[in-house]
Amino acid sequence: MAARTLYDKLWDEHLVREDENGTALLYIDRQLVHEVTSPQAFEGLRLHGRRPWRPEANLAVPDHNVPTLNRRLGIADPVSRIQVETLEANCAEFGITYFGMDDRRQGIVHIVGPEEGFTLPGMTLVCGDSHTSTHGAFGALAFGVGTSEVEHVLATQCLIQRKSRAMLVSVDGELGRGVTAKDLVLAIIGAIGTAGGTGYVIEFGGDAIHSLSMEGRMTVCNMTIEAGARAGLIAVDETTIDYLRGRPFAPTGALFEQGAAHWRTLKSDEGASFDRVVRIAAAEIQPQVTWGTSPEMVVPVGARVPDPAAEADPVKAAGMRRALDYMGLKPGTPITEIRPDKVFIGSCTNARIEDLRAAAEVVKGRRVADGIKLAMVVPGSGLVKEQAEAEGLDRVFLEAGFEWREAGCSMCLAMNADRLEPGERCASTSNRNFEGRQGQGGRSHLVSPAMAAAAAVTGHFVDVRGL
Amino acid sequence: MEKFTDFTGVVCPLDRANVDTDAIIPKQFLKSIQRTGFGPNLFDEWRYLDRGEPGQDNSGRPLNPDFVLNDPRYTGASILLTRENFGCGSSREHAPWALADYGLRVLIAPSFADIFFNNCFKNGLLPIVLPAEVVDRLFAASGGPAALRIAVDLPNQILTPSVGAPIPFEVDPFRKHCLIEGLDDIGLTLQHLDAIRAYESRRRVEAPWLFS
Ligand code: SF4
Numbered sequence: 199m200a201a202r203t204l205y206d207k208l209w210d211e212h213l214v215r216e217d218e219n220g221t222a223l224l225y226i227d228r229q230l231v232h233e234v235t236s237p238q239a240f241e242g243l244r245l246h247g248r249r250p251w252r253p254e255a256n257l258a259v260p261d262h263n264v265p266t267l268n269r270r271l272g273i274a275d276p277v278s279r280i281q282v283e284t285l286e287a288n289c290a291e292f293g294i295t296y297f298g299m300d301d302r303r304q305g306i307v308h309i310v311g312p313e314e315g316f317t318l319p320g321m322t323l324v325c326g327d328s329h330t331s332t333h334g335a336f337g338a339l340a341f342g343v344g345t346s347e348v349e350h351v352l353a354t355q356c357l358i359q360r361k362s363r364a365m366l367v368s369v370d371g372e373l374g375r376g377v378t379a380k381d382l383v384l385a386i387i388g389a390i391g392t393a394g395g396t397g398y399v400i401e402f403g404g405d406a407i408h409s410l411s412m413e414g415r416m417t418v419c420n421m422t423i424e425a426g427a428r429a430g431l432i433a434v435d436e437t438t439i440d441y442l443r444g445r446p447f448a449p450t451g452a453l454f455e456q457g458a459a460h461w462r463t464l465k466s467d468e469g470a471s472f473d474r475v476v477r478i479a480a481a482e483i484q485p486q487v488t489w490g491t492s493p494e495m496v497v498p499v500g501a502r503v504p505d506p507a508a509e510a511d512p513v514k515a516a517g518m519r520r521a522l523d524y525m526g527l528k529p530g531t532p533i534t535e536i537r538p539d540k541v542f543i544g545s546c547t548n549a550r551i552e553d554l555r556a557a558a559e560v561v562k563g564r565r566v567a568d569g570i571k572l573a574m575v576v577p578g579s580g581l582v583k584e585q586a587e588a589e590g591l592d593r594v595f596l597e598a599g600f601e602w603r604e605a606g607c608s609m610c611l612a613m614n615a616d617r618l619e620p621g622e623r624c625a626s627t628s629n630r631n632f633e634g635r636q637g638q639g640g641r642s643h644l645v646s647p648a649m650a651a652a653a654a655v656t657g658h659f660v661d662v663r664g665l
Numbered sequence: 666m667e668k669f670t671d672f673t674g675v676v677c678p679l680d681r682a683n684v685d686t687d688a689i690i691p692k693q694f695l696k697s698i699q700r701t702g703f704g705p706n707l708f709d710e711w712r713y714l715d716r717g718e719p720g721q722d723n724s725g726r727p728l729n730p731d732f733v734l735n736d737p738r739y740t741g742a743s744i745l746l747t748r749e750n751f752g753c754g755s756s757r758e759h760a761p762w763a764l765a766d767y768g769l770r771v772l773i774a775p776s777f778a779d780i781f782f783n784n785c786f787k788n789g790l791l792p793i794v795l796p797a798e799v800v801d802r803l804f805a806a807s808g809g810p811a812a813l814r815i816a817v818d819l820p821n822q823i824l825t826p827s828v829g830a831p832i833p834f835e836v837d838p839f840r841k842h843c844l845i846e847g848l849d850d851i852g853l854t855l856q857h858l859d860a861i862r863a864y865e866s867r868r869r870v871e872a873p874w875l876f877s
Contacts (some may be wrong), residue, residue, distance in 0.1 A: 214857065214860050214864045215860045216837070221836050221839040223861075225861070225865075225868070234695050237698035238699070241700075242851075245755055246851070248851070263696065277696040277719055277720070280698065281696050318874070318875070320872070327755075327756055328700065328756040330756075340758035341780075343756060343780065344756055344758035344780060344787060346788070347783075350854065353854075353855070354855060356857075358839075358853070358854065360837070362779075369849070392683055392750060393683070393749060393778075396750065396778065396779060397779065426778060428756075428779050428780065453877055454874070457872075457874035460872065492685075513682050513748060513749075517681070517683065611692050611755075612689075612692060612693045613696070630687070630755075632688065633688060633710065634691055638691070638710055
């Protein structure tokens with residue numbers, strides 16, 4: 199057989215049937231469900247008198263609308279509350295496992311899936327959420343779908359798909375000290391652009407990727423969607439398999455070993471061909487800070503805000519001008535002179551235990567700077583929160599003047615009460631700096647957890663390596 | 666799904682690249698558990714001068730006169746002309762729901778984000794990818810005192826603008842068929858029940874850990 203990419207292998211293994219014109223029916227092993235993109239899908243099932251094909255292949259958890267404070271009081275906003283209650287009722291009606299707001303396993307869907315071992319290598323996994331790309335870190339083909347497709351998977355355990363092209367992003371060499379997975383993925387997006395991955399599934403390879411922990415790999419795959427790609431993938435290795443052992447939904451005993459033997463084959467063959475290859479030297483990557491309203495508008499922390507006058511492409515230059523205007527920034531300003539009003543450490547990109555440890559290490563023995571109105575840490579799940587508390591990280595944050603919240607999406611998209619006010623500037627570990635993303639008129643700068651922590655304690659962006 | 670029929674419509678030019686789905690329909694409207702009613706909040710933050718809330722009466726809200734959708738020339742537009750990477754970001758199907766609910770039926774851009782592109786077809790919206798130069802020409806033609814109109818012929822895959830030559834376009838044959846016939850994907854997939862069952866029984870043996 200010809201040499202195949204990891205993507206080819208995952209695709210071939212899940213092909214139920216294919217038409218001559220290339221339209222394929224792909225089997226979907228598992229689906230994660232949250233409250234925002236599922237109500238209309240369940241409603242569709244009801245309207246057509248359909249039942250889920252395999253209820254046990256789904257796991258549901260509310261995350262976008264949940265409050266991060268005083269959770270015992272319930273959700274104050276009635277519209278948010280109805281959405282969460284609707285999910286709970288739908289799961290009860292259709293026999294789907296549901297981790298409610300008061301369950302210690304509740305959290306952001308993309309943090310809960312891997313943490314529970316619900317995500318396994320070699321799977322196809324979808325969710326009505328673009329950051330489903332996160333799960334590609336396990337060598338699973340994972341991608342976001344719309345609500346019609348959520349319903350399609352519930353009803354048939356399949357999706358109608360066309361194969362994407364394959365891109366390899368190889369990050370060669372070693373990342374420098376203090377440079378994280380977040381900086382790496384921001385640098386990749388800066389290099390290929392937010393549409394650079396459109397039509398592709400991106401496999402991340404190279405030494406720098408394989409030296410990352412599972413947490414770091416998830417951060418990289420999480421933001422693949424910000425490069426426009428259908429999915430991100432990382433080949434399975436022992437780090438992957440070690441992470442999965444003993445997780446609640448993972449197989450046990452002989453079945454685990456049988457799975458693991460197969461998982462070890464989940465990498466691109468020697469000589470497999472990619473439609474596009476991008477090589478990046480890890481050693482050149484610096485801590486990154488976004489300055490605009492698209493994740494590709496990113497520069498190293500030591501740089502200055504770029505000047506649209508130097509941009510040759512008129513559409514791009516106009517976009518830059520609009521972004522600078524929205525962000526309230528002048529070309530040529532050193533990034534280190536930008537002063538956030540708020541700091542948000544959280545989201546499915548960076549709210550795992552390792553992220554909180556990295557931030558706490560910077561915060562330890564320091565205080566949130568005077569100019570910062572609010573610095574908050576929102577763990578990605580109840581279990582991450584418990585683990586952090588067992589390690590005393592909550593004390594570190596609280597003593598420094600941070601708020602320590604309950605798990606959820608929170609100010610990543612501000613669907614709950616946590617949001618930026620118009621004109622407020624935020625150092626955020628999330629994944630999107632779009633206009634209004636963290637609150638109407640809010641200005642987001644995407645950074646790593648350590649860089650967000652450094653901005654919190656100094657009051658401005660700063661190279662964390664120099665602290 | 667309703668069948669996609671040929672029509673002639675007004676073109677609204679939205680001259681921005683990388684328009685994300687957060688801009689198309691802001692998060693607060695995602696709290697709805699319905700599929701309809703998003704049209705009045707399409708591009709809410711650009712279209713109105715105040716902050717919109719779900720369930721509000723939008724008729725009295727202050728409009729942003731600088732936003733193209735509010736330009737009287739483009740009243741009743743059913744075709745949106747825009748720039749590269751339209752629909753990037755969040756996978757929310759509320760974005761095509763809002764565009765369709767507003768009355769748009771065709772979107773034209775040099776490129777679309779993947780998930781969004783997919784979601785359009787499920788909702789009777791036809792996204793058309795045209796080369797950047799052609800899009801440039803349409804932008805030039807649509808900025809005049811009278812709006813540009815385009816006749817859309819899906820069976821023959823031709824756009825005929827009120828000014829300039831007809832423009833052929835590509836569309837995936839399967840998706841075209843589904844649009845024209847108004848087919849429901851789930852119904853189509855369920856015609857392959859036996860293939861799905863056969864696949865599953867094979868996988869239960871090959872990869873039992875996926876079914877434990
Ligand atoms: S944390 Fe943010 S990006 Fe992740 S699922 Fe929640 S809202 Fe989406």
